[in-house]
Amino acid sequence: MSTQDPAAAPAARRPRIATVWLAGCSGCHMSFLDLDEWLFELSKLADVVYSPVADVKEYPENVDAVLVEGAVANVDNLELIRKVRARTGAVIAFGDCAITGNVTALRNRFVTPEELLRHAYVEEADFQPQVPGDRPLVPELLPKVLPVHQVVKVDAFLHGCPPPPHEIRSLLETLLGTPGEGAAAKMGKEENGEPKT
Amino acid sequence: MANPKPENSKARTLTIDPVTRLEGHAKITLHLDDKGRVADARFHVTEFRGFEKFCDGRPLWEMPGITGRICGICPVSHLLASAKAGDEILAVAVPSAATKLRRLMNLGQIVQSHALSFFHLSAPDLLLGMDSEPASRNVFGLMAAEPELARGGIRLRQFGQEIIESLGGKKIHPCWAVPGGVRGQLVDAKRTAMQDRIPEALRTAREALALFQKLASKFEEEAAALGDFPSLFMGLVGEDGTWEHYDGTLRFVDATGSLVADGLDPRDYRSFIGEATESWSYLKFPYYRDHGYPDGMYRVGPLARLNLCERMGTPLADEAWQQFRDTAGGKPVTSSFYYHYARLVEMVGAIERIEILLDDPEILSDQIRSNAGVNRLRGVGVSEAPRGTLFHDYTVDEHGLIEKTNMIIATGQNNLAMNRTVLQAAQHYITGNTIPEGLLNRIEAGVRAFDPCLSCSTHAFGQMPLQVALYGPEGGKLDERTRD
Numbered sequence: 174m175s176t177q178d179p180a181a182a183p184a185a186r187r188p189r190i191a192t193v194w195l196a197g198c199s200g201c202h203m204s205f206l207d208l209d210e211w212l213f214e215l216s217k218l219a220d221v222v223y224s225p226v227a228d229v230k231e232y233p234e235n236v237d238a239v240l241v242e243g244a245v246a247n248v249d250n251l252e253l254i255r256k257v258r259a260r261t262g263a264v265i266a267f268g269d270c271a272i273t274g275n276v277t278a279l280r281n282r283f284v285t286p287e288e289l290l291r292h293a294y295v296e297e298a299d300f301q302p303q304v305p306g307d308r309p310l311v312p313e314l315l316p317k318v319l320p321v322h323q324v325v326k327v328d329a330f331l332h333g334c335p336p337p338p339h340e341i342r343s344l345l346e347t348l349l350g351t352p353g354e355g356a357a358a359k360m361g362k363e364e365n366g367e368p369k370t
Numbered sequence: 371m372a373n374p375k376p377e378n379s380k381a382r383t384l385t386i387d388p389v390t391r392l393e394g395h396a397k398i399t400l401h402l403d404d405k406g407r408v409a410d411a412r413f414h415v416t417e418f419r420g421f422e423k424f425c426d427g428r429p430l431w432e433m434p435g436i437t438g439r440i441c442g443i444c445p446v447s448h449l450l451a452s453a454k455a456g457d458e459i460l461a462v463a464v465p466s467a468a469t470k471l472r473r474l475m476n477l478g479q480i481v482q483s484h485a486l487s488f489f490h491l492s493a494p495d496l497l498l499g500m501d502s503e504p505a506s507r508n509v510f511g512l513m514a515a516e517p518e519l520a521r522g523g524i525r526l527r528q529f530g531q532e533i534i535e536s537l538g539g540k541k542i543h544p545c546w547a548v549p550g551g552v553r554g555q556l557v558d559a560k561r562t563a564m565q566d567r568i569p570e571a572l573r574t575a576r577e578a579l580a581l582f583q584k585l586a587s588k589f590e591e592e593a594a595a596l597g598d599f600p601s602l603f604m605g606l607v608g609e610d611g612t613w614e615h616y617d618g619t620l621r622f623v624d625a626t627g628s629l630v631a632d633g634l635d636p637r638d639y640r641s642f643i644g645e646a647t648e649s650w651s652y653l654k655f656p657y658y659r660d661h662g663y664p665d666g667m668y669r670v671g672p673l674a675r676l677n678l679c680e681r682m683g684t685p686l687a688d689e690a691w692q693q694f695r696d697t698a699g700g701k702p703v704t705s706s707f708y709y710h711y712a713r714l715v716e717m718v719g720a721i722e723r724i725e726i727l728l729d730d731p732e733i734l735s736d737q738i739r740s741n742a743g744v745n746r747l748r749g750v751g752v753s754e755a756p757r758g759t760l761f762h763d764y765t766v767d768e769h770g771l772i773e774k775t776n777m778i779i780a781t782g783q784n785n786l787a788m789n790r791t792v793l794q795a796a797q798h799y800i801t802g803n804t805i806p807e808g809l810l811n812r813i814e815a816g817v818r819a820f821d822p823c824l825s826c827s828t829h830a831f832g833q834m835p836l837q838v839a840l841y842g843p844e845g846g847k848l849d850e851r852t853r854d
């Protein structure tokens with residue numbers, strides 16, 4: 174993100190935030206985009222340094238806060254969330270899949286992922302039925318889908334399927350503060366019925 | 371590009387990024403023949419969640435709510451296909467107001483999803499340039515460089531999302547459509563609020579269309595190299611060949627515009643669509659059975675729908691459709707790059723149809739649901755998702771508990787064509803044993819034109835993380851690049 178409004182962040186380093194997508198449906202990210210025009214405000218308050226909706230690079234160092242959508246379902250998710258934890262100040266479990274496993278974890282009642290894979294790729298295939306197994310191109314599924322906090326330390330939880338935009342906004346304002354106005358004051362205002370995004 | 375390691379002048383292996391596996395969910399490999407030409411290219415989808423199995427034992431009535439969670443971008447498509455499969459199992463007539471309300475929600479979704487694809491995800495390439503600074507080649511960069519356009523796009527997406535919310539109570543994952551109808555009626559105040567926003571929405575969509583038409587000439591090389599090839603096209607079509615998104619019958623046309631099959635009942639999908647599996651992707655490969663695998667490649671989605679219909683059915687969209695088809699002399703448009711164009715035409719048509727539906731007095735009716743128990747043990751529901759035809763096929767026991775589920779996801783049906791697109795781009799841009807600068811962004815743009823909703827089967831969307839590996843004829847890796 175490139176907008177730099179000098180008035181918005183005098184001298185101090187601009188906060189660096191990120192959003193990450195593990196095994197979820199992208200609905201939590203869509204709810205983030207439902208912040209709509211408030212995204213312009215966000216871009217004054219912070220740099221979004223990594224996100225599937227922005228440009229994807231290697232997950233950077235020194236991220237202040239990250240919203241993590243989705244559960245940990247395969248070895249790629251596992252590798253990424255560990256890297257994210259190591260490089261980030263505050264890890265926020267963003268939405269019910271990240272917090273509990275939610276819909277993504279419905280597969281856990283099956284003994285092994287193999288049963289699922291066989292169903293999808295062998296029983297329901299008409300031509301060359303086989304379980305996709307080219308590693309590491311196609312990552313191995315973990316035996317159980319795990320919520321994020323069972324894999325790494327989580328600093329905050331934002332519930333909902335997906336979390337509603339006004340709650341995402343409150344959380345971001347709390348994290349980022351608002352110039353000339355503390356986060357607490359801002360939150361108080363929201364509670365007092367200021368129109369929500 | 372990520373910091374290249376110092377290049378050994380003779381080395382054929384250039385590792386651009388030491389990371390062997392990206393956090394992303396799509397990967398690409400290119401395979402060379404012994405003359406050094408690109409012989410094969412593969413687009414690997416690496417995500418799997420298993421909905422088709424874990425729905426077993428769930429009550430039919432839960433299915434719309436669960437399967438909507440397949441995708442946060444097009445939950446309404448799953449909601450509707452699922453409810454329609456349920457309608458079949460109850461074997462009831464859905465009240466006509468409920469059908470209109472469902473259509474309204476689907477149109478709202480087409481607007482929001484197409485707006486996301488065009489403004490948030492693709493406009494950065496089209497307007498800031500495919501070779502522009504990667505750090506700002508995204509929606510935030512667009513907000514900084516073209517604030518008014520970005521604001522218009524954000525508001526247009528919001529318009530679509532608010533239609534969904536006005537009907538279903540929330541923008542994402544409303545559990546609103548159910549077997550037999552819908553659960554909530556439309557109240558007048560919300561109808562008025564939507565009507566008030568139509569002029570702005572229509573203006574924004576038409577401006578975007580005009581902008582694309584103007585820009586198209588700048589991207590002639592991309593249009594030719596990124597997925598321009600003959601294929602079949604499949605989609606729903608209404609009576610008398612009008613563009614359709616909710617009901618109707620299925621039609622296949624070929625690249626010359628000839629009808630290959632018409633009037634197909636979506637319930638018989640298994641008789642004309644087969645599914646293949648490859649060891650290297652979690653996304654299956656549907657094909658048109660009569661032509662076999664992989665020759666039965668077909669494309670679905672906006673490009674297909676515009677190629678196989680005979681009119682849009684609303685005045686502004688009809689005019690735009692004519693211009694679209696004129697770019698190919700009236701024949702089907704074969705370049706996947708023109709998915710963008712088709713999407714914009716559909717957006718205009720969807721807004722016109724929203725206006726017509728909102729003006730219909732029946733839209734406020736409270737007769738919105740037919741109740742019944744299980745009267746059939748199998749039901750197939752179909753809808754046109756923003757990205758193409760979507761099938762849900764359920765078998766239940768006499769209590770309505772799910773015994774078997776099959777779903778054919780829109781993006782999956784473009785899988786063969788996306789692979790062909792990657793191959794064509796690679797063959798166009800690669801001449802030696804190295805991967806030239808700019809290739810990855812082009813390949814990405816080629817895949818992105820399909821607007822792959824990979825969360826239906828994977829995650830990657832927008833600026834997809836890509837890893838491209840170049841293999842020699844013996845299978846040795848010659849070069850590798852990861853997109854920065």
Ligand code: SF4
Pocket residue numbers: 196197198199200201242243267268269270271275276277333334335336439442543
């Ligand atoms: S919490 Fe809900 S909206 Fe978020 S990823 Fe999971 S299913 Fe999707």
